[in-house]
Structures are given as structure tokens and as C-alpha cells.
Amino acid sequence: MSAAATGPSTTLSEGDLPPLFRINDQWAIARQSESFRAVRTQLIVLLLATATAMPAERVGNHVPAAFAALLYTLAIVLGLYTSRRRARAHWQAHRAVAELSKSLAWQYMVHGGPFDSQVRNPDALFAERLEERLRELRKVGWKDSRSGAATRGTGQITPVMRAVRAKPFAVRRDIYLRDRLLEQHDWYRRRAAQAHRASVRWSSLTAALTLLALVASALRALGVIGGWDLTGLFSAAAASGVAWQEVRRHRPLTYAHSLVEQDLETLRVAMSTTVTEDGWAEAVAEAERLMSPQHSDWLVHFGS
Incomplete structure (x- = not known):
């Protein structure tokens, strides 16, 4: 997409954003998948170890017990x-x-936050704010993959970003409301619905497994199932379900994403009707605050 073509009728793509965003977005998705996959695998191995250890007391050889020990060792590794x-x-x-x-x-493009129309050198301010925050993130383990001075600071400002910034207020407003606020509002709405469905599904499963553990415990007490420890197996499965929900944070994310969705819709209506150019920079800063990971994490804390 050419810079000259950017306007209210054209949707900005991720290719129009800083290269730093695209690279780190891909790495974040990969590391998130790896993190969830590792936890899921460990929980499955522990559950299999519990299921294997259960018949070890009932059979006449040590093969199930040895296999269970192997699985527990694998879980530790x-x-x-x-x-x-x-x-x-x-x-x-x-x-x-x-x-x-x-x-x-986005703040740079639409004159939002500290990048209002009165800033004399927005490119230098963008570079300063970006590199300042990146220095802080390096302290917590982030590794900078950029090479060369051309990819740092103002090197992250794309031609489309400069083209959007040069457009009149009405055009910049329409681009931001559609390509940023509306897109993010829909994203939070979808994620809240997905998290809610997952929460209901996993809560129902853990409740069913807990009920089975209760039934197995009662049957064992009555001598119906003899020495088979099905209670332990169902309890371990229910505990794994609870642990997985804690890792994925389905219920807190439903709460957090729903609140952000509501706040963004309220702000979007205000920014499209009552917010003037004088109050635009402040309104954009508030919108970006609502969409920040820090704000979502803060809401997740109260939804836990």
C-alpha cells in the first residue's frame, strides 16, 4: 500500500507499523504457544503417571509401578x-x-498523547520515547534483535506512518476510530466471548470429575469397587483441569476483556461525536491506556 493512498477508505495493515512490532509480535505468539504447550504436556504426563500407578497395587508385577516412576521422572525433567x-x-x-x-x-500517526500537533520534532520524540522504554525492558531480559543504527529510533517510523501524520485532523480521526479503536473493540469482544466459553467448558468438566471422585469414594467405602483407587485418579484429573484454568486465566480474562470492550465503545462514541481537535491528543492517550497490557493485567487481578 502506498503512502499517498492511505486515507479513510484504506485500512492500515501490520506492514505499515514499525518493524519492531512485527518481529516481537511473532516472537510473542511463538513463546506463548511454547509456554502453554509445556504446561499442558506436564499436566498430561502427571495425569498419566497417576493413572499408571493406580493398577500397580492390583497386579502381580512391578511393570506398572516402574512405568509410573518413569512418567513422574519425566514430569520433573x-x-x-x-x-x-x-x-x-x-x-x-x-x-x-x-x-x-x-x-x-498510532499516537505518532494521529497526533495523540505526547505527539500532539504542537510538537516541533515528532520523529525525535518518537525515537526518544521508544528507546527509553526499550532500555527498561532490556533490564528484565528482552533481547534486542535489531542491527545497525538505521533500524533504531526514527528507523522504526515507516513511510505510511509519516503520511498519516501529515493528513488533516478529520482524516486522521477517521483512520484511528476505524483501524485502531473499532478493531480493538471487536478483538476484546471476541476474546471475552472465547474466554467465557472456555471457562464454562472447563468448569463443567472439573465439576463432573469432582462428582465422579465423590461417587468413586462412596462406592469404595461401600466395598463395591474394592481396592481400585478411582477417587485418586478422578481427583488428579479434576486438579489438572483447575490448574489449566489458572494457567489460561479464562474467568479473569472474561472479566477484564469485557470491561475494556465497554470502555472502548464509550470512548469511541465520544471521540467520534464530542471530542474536538483540542482534546484529541488526550483522548487518544486514554484510549491507548485502556488497550495497554498493563491495564488488562490490572483488571485480571480483580477478576481472579
């Missing part, structure tokens, strides 16, 4: 490997960089 990989920490660091560069890019 997986835990140590996951700790060394620090996939979750890297995922959060890359996500922070991606969202930082994306937010600064």
Missing part, C-alpha cells in the same frame, strides 16, 4: 526444562515491546 527456557517471561517481554511500539506508532 519437563518442569526443569520449562524453567530454564523461561518461555513465559520471554513471551511477556516480547508482547510488551510489540504493544509499546504499536501504541507509540
